Amino acid sequence: MPILRILLLRLLTTVVTLAGVAVIVFFVIRVVPGNPIAMMLPPGATEADIARLSALYGLDKPLVTQFWIWVSGVLQGDFGTSISTRQPVLGLVLGRLPATLELSVMALVMAVVLGGAAALTGTRYRGGRTEGAIDVANGMALSVPDFLWGLILILLFGVLMPVFHISGRVTPSLDLPFSTNFYLFESLIRLRFDLWADIVAHMFMPALALAIPLAAIIGQLLKQSLKETMNLDYVTLARTKGYGETRVILREALRNAALPTLTLVGVQFTFLIGGTVIIERLFSYEGLGNMAIDAVINRDLPLIQGIVLLFAVIFTAVNLIVDLLYAVLNPRLRHA
Amino acid sequence: MTALVIRNLSVRLRKGPPLLRRVSLDLAPGEVRGLVGESGAGKSMIGKAVLGILPPSVEITGGEILLEGTDLLRLPPADRRRRIGASCALIPQDPLTALNPSHRIGPQITDRLVDILGWTRRNADARARELLAEVQIPDPDRVMRSYPHELSGGMRQRILIASAFAAEPRLIVADEPTTALDVTVQKQILKLIAGMQARHGTAILFVTHDLGVVSKVCQRLSVLYSGMVVEDARVADFFRAPRHPYSAALLAATPKYTDPTAGLNPVPDAVIEAVRAEVAAFDREVAHG
Amino acid sequence: MLDGRTLVRRRAGLRLWLSAGWLTLLCLAALLAPWVAPKDPLAQDLFLGRMPPFWMTGAEPGYWLGTDSLGRDVLSRLIHGARVALTVALVAGTITCIVGATLGLLAGFLRGWVDMVISRLIDIWMAFPPVLFSILLIAVLGPGLMSIIIAIVVIDWTRFARVVRAEAMAQGAMDYVASARVAGRGRISTLIREILPNVLPTIVVLLTLEMGIAVIVEAILSFVNLSISTDDPTWGGMISEGRASIHQAWWVLVAPLVTLFLTVLSFSQLGEGLKDRFDPVLR
Numbered sequence: 001m002p003i004l005r006i007l008l009l010r011l012l013t014t015v016v017t018l019a020g021v022a023v024i025v026f027f028v029i030r031v032v033p034g035n036p037i038a039m040m041l042p043p044g045a046t047e048a049d050i051a052r053l054s055a056l057y058g059l060d061k062p063l064v065t066q067f068w069i070w071v072s073g074v075l076q077g078d079f080g081t082s083i084s085t086r087q088p089v090l091g092l093v094l095g096r097l098p099a100t101l102e103l104s105v106m107a108l109v110m111a112v113v114l115g116g117a118a119a120l121t122g123t124r125y126r127g128g129r130t131e132g133a134i135d136v137a138n139g140m141a142l143s144v145p146d147f148l149w150g151l152i153l154i155l156l157f158g159v160l161m162p163v164f165h166i167s168g169r170v171t172p173s174l175d176l177p178f179s180t181n182f183y184l185f186e187s188l189i190r191l192r193f194d195l196w197a198d199i200v201a202h203m204f205m206p207a208l209a210l211a212i213p214l215a216a217i218i219g220q221l222l223k224q225s226l227k228e229t230m231n232l233d234y235v236t237l238a239r240t241k242g243y244g245e246t247r248v249i250l251r252e253a254l255r256n257a258a259l260p261t262l263t264l265v266g267v268q269f270t271f272l273i274g275g276t277v278i279i280e281r282l283f284s285y286e287g288l289g290n291m292a293i294d295a296v297i298n299r300d301l302p303l304i305q306g307i308v309l310l311f312a313v314i315f316t317a318v319n320l321i322v323d324l325l326y327a328v329l330n331p332r333l334r335h336a
Numbered sequence: 337m338t339a340l341v342i343r344n345l346s347v348r349l350r351k352g353p354p355l356l357r358r359v360s361l362d363l364a365p366g367e368v369r370g371l372v373g374e375s376g377a378g379k380s381m382i383g384k385a386v387l388g389i390l391p392p393s394v395e396i397t398g399g400e401i402l403l404e405g406t407d408l409l410r411l412p413p414a415d416r417r418r419r420i421g422a423s424c425a426l427i428p429q430d431p432l433t434a435l436n437p438s439h440r441i442g443p444q445i446t447d448r449l450v451d452i453l454g455w456t457r458r459n460a461d462a463r464a465r466e467l468l469a470e471v472q473i474p475d476p477d478r479v480m481r482s483y484p485h486e487l488s489g490g491m492r493q494r495i496l497i498a499s500a501f502a503a504e505p506r507l508i509v510a511d512e513p514t515t516a517l518d519v520t521v522q523k524q525i526l527k528l529i530a531g532m533q534a535r536h537g538t539a540i541l542f543v544t545h546d547l548g549v550v551s552k553v554c555q556r557l558s559v560l561y562s563g564m565v566v567e568d569a570r571v572a573d574f575f576r577a578p579r580h581p582y583s584a585a586l587l588a589a590t591p592k593y594t595d596p597t598a599g600l601n602p603v604p605d606a607v608i609e610a611v612r613a614e615v616a617a618f619d620r621e622v623a624h625g
Numbered sequence: 626m627l628d629g630r631t632l633v634r635r636r637a638g639l640r641l642w643l644s645a646g647w648l649t650l651l652c653l654a655a656l657l658a659p660w661v662a663p664k665d666p667l668a669q670d671l672f673l674g675r676m677p678p679f680w681m682t683g684a685e686p687g688y689w690l691g692t693d694s695l696g697r698d699v700l701s702r703l704i705h706g707a708r709v710a711l712t713v714a715l716v717a718g719t720i721t722c723i724v725g726a727t728l729g730l731l732a733g734f735l736r737g738w739v740d741m742v743i744s745r746l747i748d749i750w751m752a753f754p755p756v757l758f759s760i761l762l763i764a765v766l767g768p769g770l771m772s773i774i775i776a777i778v779v780i781d782w783t784r785f786a787r788v789v790r791a792e793a794m795a796q797g798a799m800d801y802v803a804s805a806r807v808a809g810r811g812r813i814s815t816l817i818r819e820i821l822p823n824v825l826p827t828i829v830v831l832l833t834l835e836m837g838i839a840v841i842v843e844a845i846l847s848f849v850n851l852s853i854s855t856d857d858p859t860w861g862g863m864i865s866e867g868r869a870s871i872h873q874a875w876w877v878l879v880a881p882l883v884t885l886f887l888t889v890l891s892f893s894q895l896g897e898g899l900k901d902r903f904d905p906v907l908r
Binding site for chain 2: 127232233234236237238239240241242243244252255256329330
Binding site: 013017018020024025028029143145152154155159274277282289296299304312 | 765
């Protein structure tokens with residue numbers, strides 16, 4: 001069974017990748033100068049205090065032993081205890097994950113909508129000024145990274161024309177009735193549109209900043225492959241059936257043209273998720289990335305390990321999902 | 337009423353050389369006319385102009401295309417499109433690329449009936465089944481649920497033929513429908529088209545570079561050179577005595593099915609020179625108004 | 626009448642020249658910083674904190690782009706900041722390019738276990754969020770120009786390696802490479818004399834893009850206070866300062882933001898322009 005073999009091979013490389021990430025992050029952060037234990041104790045703590053706490057966190061053992069303890073813990077679902085907050089890493093990380101996931105997915109949706117609209121409009125009016133203008137806008141959006149778009153948005157729509165919130169995930173004074181940390185989702189389910197609007201007003205700009213470069217990539221790639229598809233015989237045949245240009249693009253060309261774009265969007269989506277780290281910092285959004293930067297600053301080794309590993313799992317999962325989606329959407333592969 | 341009349345149709349590359357030079361031809365209802373010529377002579381261009389699928393790099397500079405008396409070129413684009421969709425159809429050249437890989441066969445046959453002509457889904461499906469049976473496809477129900485890549489080239493060409501006849505069009509443009517097929521399949525497909533045409537009484541504009549094909553399915557033909565019609569004749573008359581030296585040479589250059597051992601006679605240079613001079617004279621005449 | 630394509634093309638030529646012009650201006654500013662900067666970039670004047678730039682009311686003559694919260698001249702800091710930005714762009718960009726392209730070429734051309742190892746490494750690297758990775762590295766290496774350069778090289782070599790590997794593989798499959806091998810040319814010689822020249826345009830385009838990215842990485846690291854010491858003028862540090870005082874004086878953010886924006890845009894437009902020049906199909 002070739003499919004099964006491909007799947008197994010794929011899983012194996014995923015495991016190798018995750019193991020590599022684990023090894024690298026574990027040993028790299030142990031080279032970080034500055035004793036995390038010394039940082040958490042009040043000034044005036046004795047050497048004995050430091051030694052005692054180090055022993056408590058297992059930091060006095062040899063590196064390889066520490067690594068072994070950590071890995072066997074991780075395999076049993078125990079990611080250790082955060083040094084700066086003294087809480088289990090897994091709980092901390094999973095508590096922040098929904099915020100980052102909601103932000104990333106919202107950004108992805110924005111990117112697909114914006115990029116798709118640009119590609120479809122450009123294809124509909126190809127060869128004219130409209131397409132030229134879209135190309136120029138795409139080029140700009142692509143050249144400038146999310147960090148700068150974030151700053152520009154803060155300046156324009158946070159300060160000069162204050163439409164959106166520029167920091168946080170939700171207005172702190174609001175009373176939140178939520179039982180999960182998926183605020184955006186749960187506010188919809190509970191029909192609390194007032195809260196939903198507040199959350200969107202906080203998320204809109206960071207999500208847009210993340211979305212703009214990806215939207216440009218989608219716009220360019222999709223337009224290019226739409227234009228190629230529009231010259232194919234089956235599209236011409238559809239035209240003779242009496243369909244208008246817009247119908248032809250949407251009905252005949254879009255689905256086939258979207259396939260090559262999809263694989264690339266998978267990789268690009270992982271870049272977008274990687275971008276949340278700095279964007280969350282920029283917008284003081286309480287997600288994983290913001291927590292990660294704090295963890296680095298506090299030298300909170302177990303927490304850093306946990307977050308990096310979680311990011312790696314998300315990235316590989318996204319790639320896997322995209323591959324599966326590709327197989328589902330492509331009838332040729334589905335029946336192979 | 338004639339099914340199709342083309343009068344003085346001129347087409348050129350945008351700001352470039354002419355591709356069709358005042359082409360005129362007509363097609364009676366139920367008649368099959370061959371359009372022959374070497375590649376680049378503009379025979380496909382005529383079919384594309386009729387169906388409104390000229391590439392954007394090309395423009396129509398003059399003439400009329402009368403479909404059952406209505407000049408298509410004078411209709412607003414949306415009306416023209418619907419008009420063509422309702423009463424014309426295309427049998428494309430390459431069956432491997434002419435079906436959308438991500439749609440099932442069924443909807444690709446019925447889409448025009450449902451979306452443009454307003455049939456009910458149920459009626460359109462029944463019609464598609466009927467036509468697939470008519471083009472001798474076994475198990476039409478299974479085929480309608482299939483994707484194109486699951487079917488052979490010959491099968492796909494049958495489907496495209498069925499699809500072309502689905503809406504009982506007045507006019508079909510067959511654009512070299514057998515060129516991309518195996519020789520063995522070619523004959524069957526040709527027979528199939530001829531049979532369908534006879535039963536449905538559809539006028540066909542049959543684009544081909546193969547005079548042998550013309551002799552089998554067409555009643556009349558137009559010979560093109562460099563976008564100009566050099567001869568318009570009844571097929572029987574043409575094969576007995578072509579009038580234009582170029583078409584005579586073209587006929588002589590065609591291998592005879594009755595005598596495949598006879599050597600090929602390429603079109604003599606002198607004939608080419610003469611017909612080129614004719615084209616040049618035509619262009620001069622146009623330029624001087 | 627111009628149709629859309631020629632219009633776009635013509636505009637592309639213009640963009641290429643504008644980008645090159647801006648980058649030249651920056652280079653000059655960086656080289657001549659001590660002579661062209663109107664003020665000392667470190668000189669503080671607490672009575673002149675957060676002065677607006679010249680087009681706004683209340684601007685202080687002599688301080689063209691205003692001052693930051695410590696009363697330091699923004700224009701002078703921008704000019705001196707160009708030194709750090711361009712050093713990082715040139716040095717980090719070039720080293721990253723050499724490391725990444727070499728690994729990519731080897732993987733794509735030699736295939737086999739070399740490719741296996743390098744591809745796995747790329748996979749692992751791609752599973753790291755790059756910003757977090759760079760922050761981690763700076764935490765390990767300690768702040769400073771050198772650390773930033775190392776961090777960029779360590780993180781971004783995959784950008785080159787991925788693309789160059791694919792290109793080298795495609796080139797390696799072509800007939801001319803086979804005929805060179807048949808003609809008796811060695812593997813390394815084939816790699817350098819046949820493959821490299823064909824991959825070079827791609828590498829150059831990637832290099833210009835990488836320079837823009839390097840400038841941004843420096844800014845991001847300054848932003849999280851991990852770059853160079855906070856007194857030295859860097860664009861990222863200025864942005865960080867602007868972000869912090871955005872509610873009191875939004876204009877402090879404007880000048881470094883615009884400068885960074887134009888610089889990144891210029892590097893990438895330069896790359897795009899070069900790509901069009903190199904690619905015979907596009908031209």
